[in-house]
Amino acid sequence: QVHLVESGGGVVQPGRSLRLSCAASGFTFSRYAMHWVRQAPGKGLEWVAVINYDGSYKLYADSVKGRFVISRDDSRNTVDLQMDRPIADDTAVYYCARPKYDYGGNLWAFDIWGQGTRVTVSS
Amino acid sequence: DIQMTQSPSSVSASVGDRVTIICQASQDISNYLNWYQHKPGTAPKLLIHDASNLEEGVPSRFSGSGSGTDFTFIINSLQPEDFATYYCQQYDSLPPPTFGQGTKVEI
Numbered sequence: 272q273v274h275l276v277e278s279g280g281g282v283v284q285p286g287r288s289l290r291l292s293c294a295a296s297g298f299t300f301s302r303y304a305m306h307w308v309r310q311a312p313g314k315g316l317e318w319v320a321v322i323n324y325d326g327s328y329k330l331y332a333d334s335v336k337g338r339f340v341i342s343r344d345d346s347r348n349t350v351d352l353q354m355d356r357p358i359a360d361d362t363a364v365y366y367c368a369r370p371k372y373d374y375g376g377n378l379w380a381f382d383i384w385g386q387g388t389r390v391t392v393s394s
Numbered sequence: 395d396i397q398m399t400q401s402p403s404s405v406s407a408s409v410g411d412r413v414t415i416i417c418q419a420s421q422d423i424s425n426y427l428n429w430y431q432h433k434p435g436t437a438p439k440l441l442i443h444d445a446s447n448l449e450e451g452v453p454s455r456f457s458g459s460g461s462g463t464d465f466t467f468i469i470n471s472l473q474p475e476d477f478a479t480y481y482c483q484q485y486d487s488l489p490p491p492t493f494g495q496g497t498k499v500e501i
Contacts, residue, residue, distance in 0.1 A: 308438075316430070316438065316481055316493040330489045371443060379485030380428045382449065384437035 273297035273383050275367050280388030283357055290310045291352040293367030293385055301325075302373035305343060305350040308379060309363035319365070322350060324374055334360070364389050396420050396487045399479075400494035407472050407499060415467040415497045417460075417482035424485035425461045432496075433478045441480075442467070469499070477501060 279291040293305070309320040320331045320341040329341055340353040350367055365388050368381035397420040407413050417427065425445035432438040440449050442458040445465060455470040469476055482494040 315496045316432070316483070318490045318492070321489075332490045366437065368438075371440065375487075377443075379426075379429075379483075379488070379491050380443040381438070381439055382440045382443075384439075386435075386437055 273369075274384035275383055277365060277367055277368065277385040277388035278388050280365065280390045282391045282393055283354070284394050285358055285392055288357055289354045289357060289390060291354065291365055291388055291390070293350045295350070295367075295369070298369070298383075299373070300348040301345040303369050304378045305341075306368045306370070306378075307341060307350075307352045307365055308381070308384075309361075309365045310387075311360070311363040314363075317363075320352065321378060323378070337344075346389045354390070357390070359392050362390060362392045396423060396484050396492055398482055398484055399494050400482055400497050402497060404498040406501065407454060408501065409472055409474055411472045412469065412488060413469040413472055413476075413499055415480055415482075417465040417494050419463045419465075419484055419486075421487070422462050423484045423486035426484055427458075427460070427465050428483045428484065428485070429456075429458055429467050431476075431478045431482045432481060438481070460492040472499070475481065 273295045276294045283289040304323045306321045322341045338356045343350045369383040370378045371380040371382040399418045416458040427445045430438045446458045479496045479498045485491040
């Protein structure tokens, strides 16, 4: 059974740091790029970041560029999102998501999602 | 960034109804469009990829069509489990892949 489980959410003060983690199981993790997508309260889905299958390629939404860092550890089958200098607009449920295709295939159809972890940025 | 505009933003429907959702892109995205279903407190679910390809295991009452800037998502014979929010997502112009604002299908 393919699973993604996020952890690390909570309340964080503006300007501090928080690290989210996503644990994968049931598939060959090292073959897949991995994404983070978020949903702010009452809002729609917003893509946040992607890391390709070997970690050599990372992309970020403009709203988080320079503040968030995505990384992966294939020995632990995890993908992390380091959130530095968070702001109120970063308050959201954060999902990790796996693309439908591995390696260099289409990275942008997300067929496996976690249940999400909630982040609240508040003083 | 490419803007994706969904309409309507919400629709009231009954079991057995046909529901149609429109997604319009701010520029030509070919067929680089996916559709997702999202229920509160759960993981989003990919229903259709590349505009019209039904994901494995998704009931055939769901369908998608379109290319360029105009796309249509249809639920034939709405079932109780279909009450959810539906999102389109483009991936022609990257980054970022952008989602529509969502269409809530409710009773």
